[in-house]
Amino acid sequence: MKIKIKIAFFTGILFSFFSCGISKSIHHQPELKGYSQAKPVVVKHSDTLFSSGPNYLIKNKQKLWELYVSGDPLQRGLTIGALSEPMVKKQQELFFSRIQTFIPSKFKQRLLRGFLNWYNRKLYINIPEEYQSEIYGISQYTSDDFNWVAPKYLRSLYLHGAHDIGHAMQDLALVGCSSMAVWGAKTDDGELLIGRNFDFYAGDEFAEDKIVAFITPDQGHPFMMVTWGGMVGVVSGMNKEGLTVTINAGKSKIPLVAKTPISIVAREILQYAANIDQAIAIAKKRQVFVSESIMVGSAQDKKAVLIEVSPNNFGLYDVQNNDQLVCSNHFQSDAYKTDERNLETIATGHSKYRLDRMNELLSEKEQMNPLKMAEILRDTKGLKDKKIGYGNEKGINQLIAHHSIIFKPESRRVWVSSNPYQLGEYVAYDLNAIFSKKENDFVVLGTNSLNIPKDGFLDSEAYRNYEKYKEQSKIIDKAIAQKETLDDAFITAYQNLNPDFWMVYDKAGQYYFGKRRYIAAQAEFEKALAKEITTVPDRIRIEKYLKKIRRRK
Structure with missing residues (x-):
């Protein structure tokens, strides 16, 4: 009896501790005063075109969805949610239905809910109010079917942290991104050129409805990003000032508490930075909970750098007397020279092999241009052109990419791959033209004359x-x-x-x-x-x- 009393006593204390720790977070709502909460009216023009005021969502012939949205944080969120509601619901369905498959027990689902509330107890403190409001707006268009996980807003907030957990678990083959930048004598016109594969794999269905979003916020710089339903963070993007941001996972511990998701840091950089120094200042002020390399390219600075962040360290990798920069999934700055996890990744993983392969191919190609960059991003071979099998994580092209993207920041041009992986046609976009176009002109936004053709491999046996x-x-x-x-x-x-x-x-x-x-x-x-x-x-x-x-x- 005494043992049972002690267990009950300590259980009560533990429950009280957790309750005190999470009470504020589970009841938190973003500050929405001053914003109109009226839900947008959506006009369906066809199965591939939807509009709300001057904002619209359209599907191009390469089957990429193009989203054009402006407004304050809540307006943006509500409009994005209203226009892309089926895609927002689909992504949550894909994610949470798998959890239900793995955890069919209602009791265990309640335990999971309690754990998520506790784990994400500091998430709202570390996400800027602006992005909380945008997430809140989108969350109004999510399904009630998964309220067992958390209410709509909290659930949508949690998903932005879940993306970072996926990066932390890169050993489970969820992610293995590759990126590279060249400039000066290394390109055919001297301009900065950047390419990257976003190899975050969460099943083939996850990549079916890619969204190329063009956002004009009420504060900060207009920008584009490649995203998916419900995601306000940035994994790949460029703003109107010609600043680019891409993220590559580093070796991380499984974090014990969620703080600022990397994609939110990248979003803030993209929206508010015009050059590398401003990007560094933004990255330094945020507390992250996983390790990540943020490649920042700048039209103003005419080069790219790596901002290497982790929960307890910060590094900057800025190549000197060189006109190329490559990045895979390990850190390269002096700040991490003796970091044991980073050294282990280099010695035992596939990151250094891919980095060496990128350097090898760049050394073989002179006067780089977007087409040559696409050729490297599509490469499936190993060092010295060795056949290493399709799907090998040592390959630059692992045939799992959610998307591949190429930037020419000084020209404000972007190329985004269409399915499957990076094998489909790369669709070209001109940010100068897109952000100066007439309102209520609901047209596809790509510049087809500049597209990069699909890979011939796509038609092969x-x-x-x-x-x-x-x-x-x-x-x-x-x-x-x-x-x-x-x-x-x-x-x-x-x-x-x-x-x-x-x-x-x-x-x-x-x-x-x-x-x-x-x-x-x-x-x-x-x-x-x-x-x-x-x-x-x-x-x-x-x-x-x-x-x-x-x-x-």
């Missing part, structure tokens, strides 16, 4: 085989997990779809090992070791399998 490989990988993964039986012919055919990729042999080895067919498993694991394996931990894991097999002989 190798590409068709890669898509089949992705589908058949699900079958073999299920067979491994559930001890199902597959024909050996299926295994062989599966491997022939992507024969240079180590993973097809690794999966076969795991399958045969589970079936206690150790000779067959050994042969497959040895084939895997002969290929370009993505990380050192992957190689060690395969070697452990082989040791187990040899002990059984």
Whole structure:
């Protein structure tokens, strides 16, 4: 009885502590005084064009949605939500329905809700009021189906922190971005040129409805960004001043409390900075909770730098006497020279390999232009043009990209890839023309004459085989997990779809090992070791399998 009383007592104290810690956050609402809360009226012109006043959403022939919106924070949020309501609901459906699949128990869902409230207790303190108001506006168009997670506004706020958690978990193959910048003698016209692949993968459906947004805020600079339904943070974008922002994940601990999401820091830089010094000042004043490299390109400064942020450190990587800068998923500034996590990433991961490959290709191409940049961003090979298999994270093009983007800041031009990945046509946009166009002129915003053609790989048998490989990988993964039986012919055919990729042999080895067919498993694991394996931990894991097999002989 005494033990039960003690448990109840300490449980009560713990609950009171958590309640005190989260009470303000779960009841917080943004300051909306002075803003009109009237919901916008949306006119549907067709299945691909919707408008509200001078604002509109249109789908181009490359199947990119183009969003043109202006106003104060709440007006922007309400208008974005009203125009893109199906996409906002779809993204939350994709995310939270998966959670329901993983956690079907109502009791465990309530526990998750409590944990999210506690974990995100400081999120509202660290997101500027302006962006809270914008998120609030969008949240009015989200579904009630997921109120078990949190009310609409809190749920939408939490999702901006969840994106950073995905970056922190890059070891789970959620993200492995690559970016590069060249200028001066390295480009055909001397102008700054930047390219990046945003390899944040959350399933194929996540990338189906890309939005190229053009925002004219009531304060700050007009800007464009590539985004998805419900997201106000920035992962890739350029403003009217010719300042660009892209983000690349670094090695992070799983954070214990959410603070300022990186995408919100990037948004603030994009909206309020006109040059590199202003971008640095904004980044320094925000407390982040994951590690990230923010590449900032500037038309004013005619170069790019890396702002490297983490919860307990800050670095600036500014190349001297050079006209190119490359970035993958590790830090390069002096501030992180002795950082153990960063050194581990360089030594055991795929980040340095991709960085070396970018440098290798840039050294081979003189007088860079947007077309040559697209060629590098689409490259699937390894160092010295080695065939490393399609989907290998050591490749610049891992065939998982949500989007790929190219900037010419001094010309205010942007190219955004269309599906699939970065293989579709890159659509060109001229920010000078877009932000000076007539109101109520509901037209597609791209400049088709400047588009970069789709990759020829898209029409190849190798590409068709890669898509089949992705589908058949699900079958073999299920067979491994559930001890199902597959024909050996299926295994062989599966491997022939992507024969240079180590993973097809690794999966076969795991399958045969589970079936206690150790000779067959050994042969497959040895084939895997002969290929370009993505990380050192992957190689060690395969070697452990082989040791187990040899002990059984």
